[in-house]
Amino acid sequence: MIRDVSTSTIGREDRKPAMDAYMFQRRVLLVCSFMMILSLIVWIIAISTDRWIIISGNGGIYIPETRRFFMYSHSGLWRHCRITQLPNALKNATVARNFTSIAYQSPASVNDAKFNITDVEFVKSFLTHEVTFPLQNFTDAAKERMFAHWIRNEQELFQEFKKAFWSLELANEKIALTPIDSKPIQVNPLDVPGLEAQKVFGQALQQVVVDNLTYFFVIPIPAQRAMFNGWNEKRLVPKLYWPYVRDLDIPAYVMNEHRVILQLIPPKPPKKGGIKNGYDYIYTSRCKYIEMFPSASSLKMDPGFDDELMDYIRTQASFACITVFVMCLGTVFTFYTFMNPRYMFKRLAGGIHLVSASTCLVVIQVLMSSVEYTKEHLFYAYPDGAELTYGYGVWFAWFTFITNVVCGLLFMWYSGKKKGSKAPTDELAMADEATIMGR
Incomplete structure (x- = not known):
């Protein structure tokens, strides 16, 4: 057809x-x-x-891990920006401060500070202490040796002292150091007399002299046991206190008798930073391109x-x-x-x-x-x-x-x-x- x-x-x-x-x-x-x-x-x-x-913080949400107020963040497929305000208590302000507030925050700053005091006389003297294992009790000499090994990045020796410290000082407190699954209790840091009178933090609230200034620091009891006498008088040691305690796996928070975390929450910041209620709020904006294949260490350093x-x-x-x-x-x-x-x-x-x-x-x-x-x-x-x-x-x-x-x-x-x-x-x-x- x-x-x-x-x-x-x-x-x-x-x-x-x-x-x-x-x-x-x-x-x-x-x-x-x-x-x-x-x-x-x-x-x-x-x-x-x-x-x-x-993501908006509605005027500021306090993040205890970074001691900053989260203001807002915006992100895309490749880049992330985060806007925060860092409250720094003024030197002459009578406020309760977390002991992490004077610490170096970035790993680079911590490494620089450790390098600067590696060969300082008091670190050298710490290394001369004779400490014999197995330890019967964790003396001040052992604390100084452990700190010196940490400063010099001698990890094998530091881990040996760390294991002994946990065994002798904190062996019975592992459960007590773990908070219950409950919303943290917010504490006003401006009311220092009330905190002392009511013993809200107990022995964790300490008066510490650093650079001839008296501060009210909230220092967890396990962190106090880890430090040697006179730590606050040594150069750069106060700023390295928190990184050192963190490497000892000691939490920075303080709990009440019911194992609920007590958080010092400064007043909310002004919109663009400035001084308010004894705090100087520093406005910061940080943008970075997202690393698509980060290493395990870099991923650990970024909690976001x-x-x-x-x-x-x-x-x-x-x-x-x-x-x-x-x-x-x-x-x-x-x-x-x-x-x-x-x-x-x-x-x-x-x-x-x-x-x-x-x-x-x-x-x-x-x-x-x-x-x-x-x-x-x-x-x-x-x-x-x-x-x-x-x-x-x-x-x-x-x-x-x-x-x-x-x-x-x-x-x-x-x-x-x-x-x-x-x-x-x-x-x-x-x-x-x-x-x-x-x-």
Whole structure:
């Protein structure tokens, strides 16, 4: 049977409805093509910005681990910014201070300070003490030796003394050092007379003279047992007290008799920092690019991230890049459909648009899952009482997703074959005919 594919007998007037429909289709698909270019630009802007997740601290949420007020943070797929205020009690202010408040905070500063006193006379004298193992009790000489080995980074000897210290001084207190699962009790540091009269901190509240100034420090009892007599009079030792206690695995918090943590909470800071209620609030803004494959040590130093969260971040970053590639490919095929009207190219372009929409949706869904995980497991990054809002990066991503879906469906809808009398011209009718592939 011979098939007649000719449309030459169809007059111009008979083809006018088909031509009008075809021209309307071309206009719609041309608009879709330019919308795809716009959505590609918007997507690149979206993944480049750090305004996807915005967490607000509602005027300041105190983070005991860093002694800072969390103000707000904003982050994207590649960069994270955190704005905080550090309350520093003025020297002449009568307030109760955590002993960590005078410590070096960064590992680099701690290492520099340890290096500066490695060869100081009192450290050398500590090393001359004769201490014989096994120890019967942990004397002041043993405490000085342990501190000197820590200063000189002699880990093997330090660990030996540390094991003996825990065995002799804290063996019966491991359970007592573990707080119960209860919300910490907030304590006003401005009411020093009341804290002393009511013995809120017990023996943990100590008057300590450092650099000829008297301070009221809250020092946990196990941390007091770890230090030698006269530690507050030695150069740089007060600033190294907290890093030293931390390496001894002694917690910095103090608990009441019910093992509930007592937290000193300074008054909330002013919006842009300044002096208030005996505190000088230092406004800081820290932004950094997210390290996609951090080492175990660097991950441990950043309480805002963990291994599972990094899996979320790597997933959304990789799919963001895949989306850019697929959208670029889809844009090329979109404009190619105007050069070659065959139906299969429209279907190919529509299919690619739907694929790019799905990869874009993966990025959005993984991002939202990472937020839920952060809220449940990472208090430092998402403190209790913080509020979450999504920035314009997320709205740009939704715009890209919707544009890809709509354009993909339109290309699929207008990809039907136009043969015979349904075609506006003979050329278009031939383009949609079946093609026999020869050698």
